[in-house]
Amino acid sequence: MKQVLIEMQSIEKIFYADDVETHALSNIHLRIQPGDYLSITGPSGCGKSTLLSIIGLLDSASGGDYSLLGESVNNLDQKQRTKIRNKEIGFIFQSFNLISDMTVWENILLPLSYRRDLSNTQKNALATQALQDVSMTHRKKHYPAQLSGGQQQRVAIARAIAGKPSLILADEPTGNLDTKNAEVVMRLLDELHHNGASICMVTHDPRSAQRANRSIHIIDGQIVSDETSPLGKGMGTLSAARRDHCEVKG
Amino acid sequence: MNLLFDIQYAIRNLFKSLSFTLLTIVVMAIGLGASLFITTAVKHLAWEPMYFPDGDRIINIKRRINNEWRQTLLHDYQKIKDEVKSIDLISGHSKTTTVLSDGYQSIRYQGTLVTGDFFKITGVTPLLGRVITDADQVPGGPPVVMLSYQIWQNYFNGQQDIIGKKIKINQQEHEVVGVATQASAHPIEKTFWLPLKKHASDLTLEKSAGLQNLNARLKPGFSVNQAREEINRIFSNSPELLTAPDQKLTARVFTEKRSQVGTLDLLYTLFAASLCVLSLCCINVANLLLARSNSRMNETAIRLALGAPRAKLIGQTMWEAVFICLLGGAFAIFLAGWGVESTMDYFQSRSKMSEFPKAMRLSLGYEEVFIGIAITLVAVFATGFVPAWRSSKCDFNSILKDGSKTSLGKQTGSVSRYLVGTQITLSCMLMIAAGVLFILIQQGIAAGYGITIHKFISGKLSIHHYPYGHSRVAYLNRVLAEVTKLPGVEAATLVSRLPTEYSPAQNLEPEGAGWAYNDFVRSNLVEMYPNAFDTLGISVLEGRAFDQNDNQGSQKVAIISQLLADKLWPNESPLGKRVRGYWGVRGYLDKGSQAQADKWTTVVGVVPQISHREMFDTELTPNMYVPYQQSNMATMAVVLKTHGNPDKLKAPLAKAVLKIDPNTPVFDCFSLTQQDKENRASHDFIKWMFALFAIAALVMAATGIYGMMSNHIRRRTQEIGIRRALGVPDAAIIRLIMGQSLKQLAIGFGLGLPLGYLASKIFIDKFSAQSLLYTIVYFVVPVIIASVVFLATITPLMRVLRQTPASALRYE
Incomplete structure (x- = not known):
C-alpha cells in the first residue's frame, strides 16, 4: 500500500490584525495520495492560497494535525521545515517569483545548491534536465527580465521540478499569462503528472481545474466539495506543449 | 502655482x-x-587679520640665532626702522609687572611698555587726553602713563578729571596723559601703557632691551615674504647685531595674527x-x-x-x-x-x-x-x-x-x-x-609633571624694587616664615619656576669637554630655596640637596636632573663635575664672550627628571637647579603645600604677603591643579x-x-x-x-x-x-x-x- 503523501486533520488558520480575528481556514480534512493531481478552487479570499501555504510549509496552521509522508510536521522547527521544502516540495507561483539578479540557469540551480545529498554533477544534470523539460535550454544565460511571462513561468516550473520533489504546489500558475501561454504551462503540468508527479494546484480557472483528477472547492475557509475524476482531462504532452509554445513565442 | x-x-x-x-x-x-x-x-584664529586698522598688513618679527628663536632686541627694532623699505610703521612692546598703589591698597596689573608707532599700528586711541608720544620716550623725562578704559572705570571710577593727575606705579609717581577707548585696548583690556624710554644708540648690544613683540606695518603692495627677505638680507649684513662672530642671524616674520595664535x-x-x-x-x-x-x-x-x-x-x-x-x-x-x-x-x-x-x-x-x-x-x-x-x-x-x-x-x-x-x-x-x-x-x-600637584598652591612675587643680594633674600625669608605659619600649611618654599610652568633655558657646557657651541645641551634653569625638593616631594637620587651653606659667598653649586646627567656625562657620575651656562642678551642663550658665560658650577646632586609643562612634548628639556642665594631672581613663586583644599589658602596667602610689604602684592595665585587645567x-x-x-x-x-x-x-x-x-x-x-x-x-x-x-x-x-x-x-x-x-x-x-x-x- 502506498504511503499517504499529505494527511490533514482539523486544520485551522486564524489571522490576527489589531483586535480582529479572521478565520481563514476551519476544520480542513485533507488527504493527498502520491500521484494525485489536485486542484483547489474557490472564490477570492476563501483560503485557497493559505491552504497551499500550509501544505507547502510556508506557513503554519493555528490548529489541527498535518503529516507529510507519514511524519507529523506540526512540531518541526524552521530548519526542518526548510529542509523538507527544499527536498520534497516544488513551488510554482502566479507571479513566477524568479530572482531578477540571477540567470535562468542560476535560478534553477538555486534550490539544488542547498541539497547535500547531491553531488555537483548530479545537480548540474538535474538542472539541465529540468531546462530541457521546459524547452528553455537556449535561454539559460538570460535574466528573467529578458524573458516573456510564459517563458518566465516555464523557468519557474523547471526550478520547481529540478529536484524531483514529492509534491509540486502551484498557486494560480496561469494567472499572469495569456491563454496560449497558459495552455503551454498547463500542458507542462499535465505531462509532469503523467510522469508520476503529485501536483496540488490552486486556480480560479475552471478549465485548468478540470485538468486535475481531483478537485476540492473551498468557501469561507471550509472544504465544501471534494470530487475525484479517475483520469482528469489533462491529456497534453510535453512535446505538444513545446510545439505549441514555439508557435506562441520563441 | x-x-x-x-x-x-x-x-x-x-x-x-x-x-x-x-x-x-x-x-x-x-x-x-x-x-x-x-x-x-x-575664521577667527587663522583667516581673519588682526583686529588692528590695516590688520592684514601688520607683521610680527622675531630674532633667530642659528635657527633658534631668541627675544627680539631694541637694536633689531632700530635697525629695521632705519633700513627696511617694505614697512612704513614699526613698534615694539613688552609686558611688565606694574603695581598700582594709593597708600591703602596695591593691585598688580599687567603693564605694557611701548615704543615707536605702537598706537598707530594697534589703533589704540584716546578717549580722554592723548597717547604716548616720542617726546615721552626721552630717558630721564617725566614718567607718564596711559590708562585703559577698564582700569579707568574699575580703579578710578571713571574720573573725568583724571588727565594730569599723578598716580603711583611701582612706587613711582606717573602722570596720566590719556585714557584709551574701551574697544581699542591691546594686547589686553586691563592694562597701562608706559613709554619704554630706551634707545638703542644709548646701549651696547649686551645691555639692549628685549622686546616681546616687534610689529611693523607693510607698505601697500608689499607682501610678508618680501618683508622677510628684506629683513633677512639686512640682518645677514649686520654683524653689529651678533653677540658672537659665528652666529647666523635671521628673522622669523609672520602676520601678527599668526604670531598671536601660534x-x-x-x-x-x-x-x-x-x-x-x-x-x-x-x-x-x-x-x-x-x-x-x-x-x-x-x-x-x-x-x-x-x-x-x-x-x-x-x-x-x-x-x-x-x-x-x-x-x-x-x-x-x-x-x-x-x-x-x-x-x-x-x-x-x-x-x-x-x-x-x-x-x-x-x-x-x-x-x-x-x-x-x-x-x-x-x-x-x-x-x-x-x-x-x-x-x-x-x-x-x-x-x-x-x-x-x-x-x-x-x-x-x-x-x-x-x-x-x-x-x-x-x-x-x-x-x-x-x-x-x-x-x-x-x-x-x-605622566603629569613628575610630582603630585593636588596639594599645592603658588603665587608670584615680583621683587624688582628690592636691590639684588641680601635685601631680596631677607624679604623672601620673611615671606617664607610668615606663610609657613598659616593654618592649613604643611610646608612652604620658594622656586623661580614650578613644574606647571615653562622655564627659561640656557645652553650648558661641561668642563673639559671642548664641545663646539652647537653641541651644548639646552637645559631649564630653576632657582630655589633649599627646602624646595623636600616640599615638592622630589627625591635626591645621588649626592645632596641644597642647604643654607649654599650662599653667595660659597662655591657655586647645582643639582641636575637625571636626564641632564645622562646628556652631559653619559655612564658617569656627575657629582663633583663642573658645568657652566651661556647667557645671551636679556637672559637668552647665545654663545658669547667669556663675559657672558657663567662661572663654573659644581654639580652636588642628581634628581629625577621633572617636566616643565612638557607633558605632551616629544622631547623633554633637562633641568638644572641652583640655590636662590647664589642667583637672586627678581620673580619668585611662593609655594604652599597644604593639608586640605589649596584654594582655601589663596586669600590668607595674599594677606600674609601684603602684611610684610603692602607694595608687593602676590599675583598669579592659583592651585597647581588649576594651573594644570589651564596647561591642558x-x-x-x-x-x-x-x-x-x-x-x-x-x-x-x-x-x-x-x-x-x-x-x-x-x-x-x-x-x-x-x-x-x-x-x-x-x-x-x-x-x-x-x-x-x-x-x-x-x-x-x-x-x-x-x-x-x-x-x-x-x-x-x-x-x-x-x-x-x-x-x-x-x-x-x-x-x-x-x-x-x-x-x-x-x-x-x-x-x-x-x-x-x-x-x-x-x-x-
Whole structure:
C-alpha cells in the first residue's frame, strides 16, 4: 500500500490584525495520495492560497494535525521545515517569483545548491534536465527580465521540478499569462503528472481545474466539495506543449 | 502655482513621516553645527587679520640665532626702522609687572611698555587726553602713563578729571596723559601703557632691551615674504647685531595674527575632522533620501509617464532636502553659537590670566551666520541632488510594468553602497585618529609633571624694587616664615619656576669637554630655596640637596636632573663635575664672550627628571637647579603645600604677603591643579572634540548602514521569501546578506584604515607616546565598526526572517 503523501486533520488558520480575528481556514480534512493531481478552487479570499501555504510549509496552521509522508510536521522547527521544502516540495507561483539578479540557469540551480545529498554533477544534470523539460535550454544565460511571462513561468516550473520533489504546489500558475501561454504551462503540468508527479494546484480557472483528477472547492475557509475524476482531462504532452509554445513565442 | 504645489507636497511628505524628518533634521543640525563651529574658530584664529586698522598688513618679527628663536632686541627694532623699505610703521612692546598703589591698597596689573608707532599700528586711541608720544620716550623725562578704559572705570571710577593727575606705579609717581577707548585696548583690556624710554644708540648690544613683540606695518603692495627677505638680507649684513662672530642671524616674520595664535596644525586637523563629520551627515541624509525616493519610485514613474520634465522632477524631489537642510541649518547656527559660548566659558574658566587675549576670542556674528547659510546651501545640493537625479533617471516603463523589481532599485542600491562605503571609510579614519589622539593625550596627562600637584598652591612675587643680594633674600625669608605659619600649611618654599610652568633655558657646557657651541645641551634653569625638593616631594637620587651653606659667598653649586646627567656625562657620575651656562642678551642663550658665560658650577646632586609643562612634548628639556642665594631672581613663586583644599589658602596667602610689604602684592595665585587645567585646556578641548566627532561619525555610519541595509533588505523581502520557499536555509540567507555588508566593510576598511593611520600619524609625530598602547586603536576601531555593521545588517534581516515565507512572498 502506498504511503499517504499529505494527511490533514482539523486544520485551522486564524489571522490576527489589531483586535480582529479572521478565520481563514476551519476544520480542513485533507488527504493527498502520491500521484494525485489536485486542484483547489474557490472564490477570492476563501483560503485557497493559505491552504497551499500550509501544505507547502510556508506557513503554519493555528490548529489541527498535518503529516507529510507519514511524519507529523506540526512540531518541526524552521530548519526542518526548510529542509523538507527544499527536498520534497516544488513551488510554482502566479507571479513566477524568479530572482531578477540571477540567470535562468542560476535560478534553477538555486534550490539544488542547498541539497547535500547531491553531488555537483548530479545537480548540474538535474538542472539541465529540468531546462530541457521546459524547452528553455537556449535561454539559460538570460535574466528573467529578458524573458516573456510564459517563458518566465516555464523557468519557474523547471526550478520547481529540478529536484524531483514529492509534491509540486502551484498557486494560480496561469494567472499572469495569456491563454496560449497558459495552455503551454498547463500542458507542462499535465505531462509532469503523467510522469508520476503529485501536483496540488490552486486556480480560479475552471478549465485548468478540470485538468486535475481531483478537485476540492473551498468557501469561507471550509472544504465544501471534494470530487475525484479517475483520469482528469489533462491529456497534453510535453512535446505538444513545446510545439505549441514555439508557435506562441520563441 | 506649480512651485507652490511642489512646496506644499514636499511639506506634506515630510509631515507624513515625521520620525524620518526629525531624524534627518537632527543629523543635519549636528553636521552643520559642528562644521560651522569649527569654521568660526578657524575664521577667527587663522583667516581673519588682526583686529588692528590695516590688520592684514601688520607683521610680527622675531630674532633667530642659528635657527633658534631668541627675544627680539631694541637694536633689531632700530635697525629695521632705519633700513627696511617694505614697512612704513614699526613698534615694539613688552609686558611688565606694574603695581598700582594709593597708600591703602596695591593691585598688580599687567603693564605694557611701548615704543615707536605702537598706537598707530594697534589703533589704540584716546578717549580722554592723548597717547604716548616720542617726546615721552626721552630717558630721564617725566614718567607718564596711559590708562585703559577698564582700569579707568574699575580703579578710578571713571574720573573725568583724571588727565594730569599723578598716580603711583611701582612706587613711582606717573602722570596720566590719556585714557584709551574701551574697544581699542591691546594686547589686553586691563592694562597701562608706559613709554619704554630706551634707545638703542644709548646701549651696547649686551645691555639692549628685549622686546616681546616687534610689529611693523607693510607698505601697500608689499607682501610678508618680501618683508622677510628684506629683513633677512639686512640682518645677514649686520654683524653689529651678533653677540658672537659665528652666529647666523635671521628673522622669523609672520602676520601678527599668526604670531598671536601660534601653531594652527591641530586646529586645521580639527577643521578637517569637522568636514568629515559634515560629509558623513550629508552622505547619511542623502542615503536616507535615496531610500525614500526608492520607496516612491512608482510615483516618480507615473510622473515621468505623464510627461513631467526631468528638471522639474529633480526640483520637486529636492524640495525635501531644502527643508531638511534649512531647518537643520537653523538649528546648527544655534548649536554653533552655543558651542562658541561654551568654548569661551571653558577656556576662560581654565585660564589663569585675568582676561582672555582679544586675539583668541571667538564670537558668532553676521558673517558666521552667512557662512552657516552657505554651508547649508552646499548641504542642500550634496544631500538632495543625487537622490533626485537618480530617481529622475529611472526606467519608468519597467517600474510601471513590474513595481517591485526595477532597474531603479538596482541603480539606487549601487549608489547607496558607494555612499555607505564612503561612510565606513570616513568614520574609520576619524575614529582611528580620535582614538590615537585620545590615548596619547591621556598618557601625557597621566605622566603629569613628575610630582603630585593636588596639594599645592603658588603665587608670584615680583621683587624688582628690592636691590639684588641680601635685601631680596631677607624679604623672601620673611615671606617664607610668615606663610609657613598659616593654618592649613604643611610646608612652604620658594622656586623661580614650578613644574606647571615653562622655564627659561640656557645652553650648558661641561668642563673639559671642548664641545663646539652647537653641541651644548639646552637645559631649564630653576632657582630655589633649599627646602624646595623636600616640599615638592622630589627625591635626591645621588649626592645632596641644597642647604643654607649654599650662599653667595660659597662655591657655586647645582643639582641636575637625571636626564641632564645622562646628556652631559653619559655612564658617569656627575657629582663633583663642573658645568657652566651661556647667557645671551636679556637672559637668552647665545654663545658669547667669556663675559657672558657663567662661572663654573659644581654639580652636588642628581634628581629625577621633572617636566616643565612638557607633558605632551616629544622631547623633554633637562633641568638644572641652583640655590636662590647664589642667583637672586627678581620673580619668585611662593609655594604652599597644604593639608586640605589649596584654594582655601589663596586669600590668607595674599594677606600674609601684603602684611610684610603692602607694595608687593602676590599675583598669579592659583592651585597647581588649576594651573594644570589651564596647561591642558586646549589638549583636553581637542581631545573631547575629536571624541565627539568620532562618536558622531560612528552614529552616522551606524544609521547610514542601517538605513541602507534596511532599505536593501526591504526591497529584497520578496526575494528572501522566494529563497526560503525554495528551501534555502536561513543561515545561507544571513550569509548572503552579510556577505554584501562585508563587501562594504572591506572597501571601507581598505581605504579607511590606511587613511586613519596617516591621520593618526600626525598626532603620533606631535605628541610623545608613553607606550605603544595607542596601536590598540587600529584593532579596536575595525572591531567596533564591524560590530555596528553586523548589528545594522542583522536587525532588519531578522525582522524579515521572523516572518513566515508566505508573508514574505506576499510583501509588496
